[in-house]
Amino acid sequence: MTTPPVAVADVRTVCCAGTGVIGGGWAAYFLAHGYDVVAWDPAPGAEERLRHLVDAAWPALTELGLSEGADRSRLTLEPDLATALAGAEFVQESAPEDLDLKRRLLADIDAAAPEGIVISSSTSGYGMSEMYTSCQNPERLVVGHPFNPPYLIPLVEVVGGEKTSAEVVAWTSDFFRHAGKSVITMEREVPGFIANRLQEALWREALHMVAAGEATVEQIDLSITDGPGLRWPVQGPMLTFHLAGGQGGMAHMLDHFGPSLKSPWTRLIAAELTPELRDAVVAGCDREAHGRTIDDLVAERDAGVIAVLRALGRT
């Protein structure tokens, strides 16, 4: 059986296995959305840290609007993993980013969790195919990768391993959407998924710059918060560059700035800008624009950036 036994809308109890910054953030999120949360974490002091994290997040979650019945008292800490899993209708694993540890823990969870319920991992970059190797029921294991803090950032990347059932991938995507998340369902496993690959490229370039004395930590942060970072909540990097091309859009941008891909503007060697890649990027921007003209998109960007500047008290 590969279809989970619980309908997405009927899930009441979530088990959070591992309650550090990410797992604790998930616990806060699920509590605020009206779920019962059973948390398990073997680390000394885990309960105190978790309650501190949930308490710290609660004002923000309250401000955003709690779901009916949402209550911090619906958080239970359970020292025994099998007991923690007994009543779970969904499991979110957020253990430290250590492959052996994840393999062992996921196998333990799979062995104890009720039949057929989905086990999702918060891993920052491992593929499920390399994590479920000791599991008896790999078809129900899936990656559900959140962003810090999981109680505020909407995105979850969902991707299965080779043996994960398509129904489980679809169920998990639906479940996260039902719980209020923004979901990207990936067709194939890629280390780091999508957002972390982009973020990691930026982070590595930043570390190189610090190591080489090219920029300070403070300059790097300021260059983002006062620069491209103001556009990115409004329009992603592709649409951003679509507008850098003026009325000619991404096509003009690639023809005009394409040669800069050969420039030493980062330590990352660029993709070859073949006609096929150029056309794929242009076509993707056109799909994403979905009939909006460049003028429309400029107006949307401007309104968005102004809203962000104002919201942050920067005007």
Added chain:
Amino acid sequence: MTTPPVAVADVRTVCCAGTGVIGGGWAAYFLAHGYDVVAWDPAPGAEERLRHLVDAAWPALTELGLSEGADRSRLTLEPDLATALAGAEFVQESAPEDLDLKRRLLADIDAAAPEGIVISSSTSGYGMSEMYTSCQNPERLVVGHPFNPPYLIPLVEVVGGEKTSAEVVAWTSDFFRHAGKSVITMEREVPGFIANRLQEALWREALHMVAAGEATVEQIDLSITDGPGLRWPVQGPMLTFHLAGGQGGMAHMLDHFGPSLKSPWTRLIAAELTPELRDAVVAGCDREAHGRTIDDLVAERDAGVIAVLRALGRT
């Protein structure tokens, strides 16, 4: 003489040489801040495009608050470069990103501009040392790199070439600040400066992913607008990861996730995480935190992300 003859606060007339998306955005910005703008661009149809751009930007600029006397009628288009430069107290060059073209144009500007006034280039990545090669007065040429749209994004990166006078770099930084910009003054020339190196690393990884069929254009944009992009206007990538380490901050983050630098999470090979680099990054975060605890920073981030989500109508 290397100190510009006009005090920063006394500049009234700016020459915008090149009025595409960036140069036109600068023109709109300077007009909104109460400057007289003389624009020059030899491209056919340039005037029509420039006026369209300024008109499109004006509602946003009006909403943000025009400076006293700001008026679109203070924009003049001048077909002759020398005439355009005659009354300028500051020049912002925004020609296409072509090194030979920039070299020739900057030499022409330098030959015609009033003695001692600063000539700043919007180049996306060339160093001034490689651009002022045909200029008689290289000491007054400097990079002032903006972000699209220059009328909304605060950041300007200021960096001189080897022959640029320190006074000119300081004057230019002061001038942009006086005009309402957020300025990073770089100590040394690095191709792409700071923000574009970070942005370019992300963009190149995105192009690789599209080329390899790992992600679509739409997934890439969604992964940023609904993920890390929501944090970056609030806290830059370094402080973001400072908080990913929980109460242990960046030190814990590097110890915990440091090994992931070896993971194939991007095509960019990471910097070697030497003890020196680790300590430099940790110390930089501590300087930037400036006494704020992790709890303080988490509260600031949460309030900022919520403000951004609300401002964009996403809650």
